[in-house]
Amino acid sequence: xxxxxxxxxxxxxxxGEFITINCSYSVGISAxxxxxxxxxxxxxxxxxxxxxxxxxxxxxxxxxIQEKHSSLHITASHPRDSAVYICAALVGNQFYFGTGTSxxxxx
Amino acid sequence: DAGITQxxxxxxxxxxxxxxxxxxxxxxxxxxxxxxxxxGHGLRLIHYSYGVKDTDKGEVSDGYxxxxxxxxDFLLTLESATSSQTSVYFCAISGxxxxxxxxxxxxxxx
Numbered sequence: 717x718x719x720x721x722x723x724x725x726x727x728x729x730x731x732g733e734f735i736t737i738n739c740s741y742s743v744g745i746s747a748x749x750x751x752x753x754x755x756x757x758x759x760x761x762x763x764x765x766x767x768x769x770x771x772x773x774x775x776x777x778x779x780x781i782q783e784k785h786s787s788l789h790i791t792a793s794h795p796r797d798s799a800v801y802i803c804a805a806l807v808g809n810q811f812y813f814g815t816g817t818s819x820x821x822x823x
Numbered sequence: 824d825a826g827i828t829q830x831x832x833x834x835x836x837x838x839x840x841x842x843x844x845x846x847x848x849x850x851x852x853x854x855x856x857x858x859x860x861x862x863g864h865g866l867r868l869i870h871y872s873y874g875v876k877d878t879d880k881g882e883v884s885d886g887y888x889x890x891x892x893x894x895x896d897f898l899l900t901l902e903s904a905t906s907s908q909t910s911v912y913f914c915a916i917s918g919x920x921x922x923x924x925x926x927x928x929x930x931x932x933x
Binding site: 746747749751757758759760761764766802804806809810811813814815816 | 854856864865868871873915917920921922923924925
């Protein structure tokens with residue numbers, strides 16, 4: 717049983733496209749993180765959400781607490797956005813991770 | 824960037840040998856975690872710590888032990904390495920609702 721489900725698992729887009737990655741969770745959360753991992757690289761938190769919406773540059777993250785759903789949007793995608801994006805739900809002091817969405821942006 | 828470092832970053836070891844990975848933080852965060860990341864499984868919790876000498880098991884703790892004798896250091900030991908423990912290991916620290924990851928340790932057991 718996965719507490720956190722992500723979709724899609726893999727995503728290929730043309731440069732400039734609008735991208736959406738979805739995350740659903742089945743537990744009560746304190747916060748939700750969107751993480752980014754470049755190939756062979758470390759993992760960084762892009763956003764931490766407990767409600768509403770956050771924007772950083774071309775990235776937008778939203779969360780609907782009632783529906784237990786979050787989305788990560790990338791506007792005007794670029795090849796440097798190619799990475800794995802991971803949704804992580806914080807429950808108490810434990811993190812539950814989705815299996816990730818592998819994004820490839822083609823020039 | 825949060826101050827969290829892992830060592831070694833890369834290691835090749837033989838089956839049956841003990842291996843220790845070190846996670847060091849300079850943030851004074853209470854919670855520290857060891858995860859392994861494998862294709863198709865995502866990040867899985869091995870052990871975590873909620874204070875000095877306070878640790879608990881995660882979902883994949885068999886074959887691993889941990890110790891935390893100081894706030895800043897969290898050690899992960901593979902008591903007798905097996906090929907199934909070939910993986911990338913990530914340490915993480917958490918304070919409040921934040922999480923920061925180390926750069927990862929690539930371990931190959933041959």
